[in-house]
Amino acid sequence: MTGLQITDVSLVHGDGEDTVTALDHVSLTVAPGEFVAVLGPSGSGKSSLLAVAGGLTTPTLGSVKIGDVELVGKKNKELSKLRREHVGFVFQSSNLVPALTALDQLRLPTTFGKYPDARDPLDLLKQVGMEHKADRRPHQLSGGERQRIGIARALMVRPQVLLVDEPTAALDRKRSQEVVELLAAETREHGVATVMVTHDHDVIRHCDRVYEMVDGRLSPKV
Ligand SMILES: Nc1ncnc2c1ncn2[C@@H]1O[C@H](COP(=O)(O)OP(=O)(O)OP(=O)(O)O)[C@@H](O)[C@H]1O
Numbered sequence: 001m002t003g004l005q006i007t008d009v010s011l012v013h014g015d016g017e018d019t020v021t022a023l024d025h026v027s028l029t030v031a032p033g034e035f036v037a038v039l040g041p042s043g044s045g046k047s048s049l050l051a052v053a054g055g056l057t058t059p060t061l062g063s064v065k066i067g068d069v070e071l072v073g074k075k076n077k078e079l080s081k082l083r084r085e086h087v088g089f090v091f092q093s094s095n096l097v098p099a100l101t102a103l104d105q106l107r108l109p110t111t112f113g114k115y116p117d118a119r120d121p122l123d124l125l126k127q128v129g130m131e132h133k134a135d136r137r138p139h140q141l142s143g144g145e146r147q148r149i150g151i152a153r154a155l156m157v158r159p160q161v162l163l164v165d166e167p168t169a170a171l172d173r174k175r176s177q178e179v180v181e182l183l184a185a186e187t188r189e190h191g192v193a194t195v196m197v198t199h200d201h202d203v204i205r206h207c208d209r210v211y212e213m214v215d216g217r218l219s220p221k222v
Pocket residue numbers: 013014020021022040041042043044045046047048049
C-alpha cells in the first residue's frame with residue numbers, strides 16, 4: 001500500500017475533566033493520485049486531521065501510515081525527515097518567504113539535503129503557469145498567484161502525500177476554481193495522495209471523494 005492510511009485514530013487534548021476530543025476514531029485511506037476533500041464546521045477537527053496525517057501531532061490512539069511507514073511511535077527527528085521527504089503542506093495563506101523571488105521559493109525545499117528526484121523548479125513554475133513571474137517577490141503577486149507558488153513549493157520534492165488547509169479562503173471564486181483545478185491536476189498527474197480541508201462547497205466537484213467532519217468524527221458526505 002502506498003499513499004496515506006489513517007486507521008482508527010483518536011486525538012484527545014488535555015487531561016482529567018478538561019479534555020477535548022479533536023478526533024474520534026477516524027479512519028481514512030487515500031491512494032496515490034486520489035484527491036479527497038474534508039468539509040466541516042469550525043472546531044470539528046479538520047486541522048487536527050491534517051496535523052496527524054502529516055506527523056506534526058501524534059495521535060492518542062491509532063495508526064498513521066505514509067506508504068508502508070508507520071508514523072506513530074517514531075521519534076521527532078525521524079518524523080521531521082519523513083515530512084521533508086514525503087509530505088507537502090499547503091496552508092490558507094501561502095506562507096512564502098517575503099524576501100525570496102517566486103523561483104527561489106521553489107528552490108528552498110531542496111536547499112538542505114539531497115533530493116535526487118526533486119522536480120526542476122523552472123519546469124514546475126511553468127506547470128503552475130507562473131514562469132513569467134519567476135523574479136517577483138510575494139508582495140508583488142496576487143493571492144491566487146501566491147497560492148500557486150505555495151502549491152508548487154510543496155510539490156518540489158515529489159511528496160507522496162499533500163495536505164492542504166483551506167487553500168481558497170483568501171481567494172475570489174474564479175481564482176479558487178483555478179487553484180483547486182491545479183491541485184487536482186498535480187495530484188492525478190504525479191500520483192500524490194491529497195487531502196484538502198475546505199469550507200468552500202464550490203470547489204469540491206474537483207475531488208474524487210468528499211468527507212464531512214463533525215465533532216471529531218469523519219464520514220463520507222452524501
Ligand atoms: N492544542 C490544543 N489544545 C486543546 N484543544 C485543542 C488544541 N488544538 C485543537 N484543539 C481543539 O480541538 C478541536 C478541533 O480543532 P481543529 O483546529 O482541528 O478544528 P478545525 O475543524 O480545523 O477548525 P477551524 O475550521 O476553525 O480551523 C477544537 O475544539 C479545538 O478547540
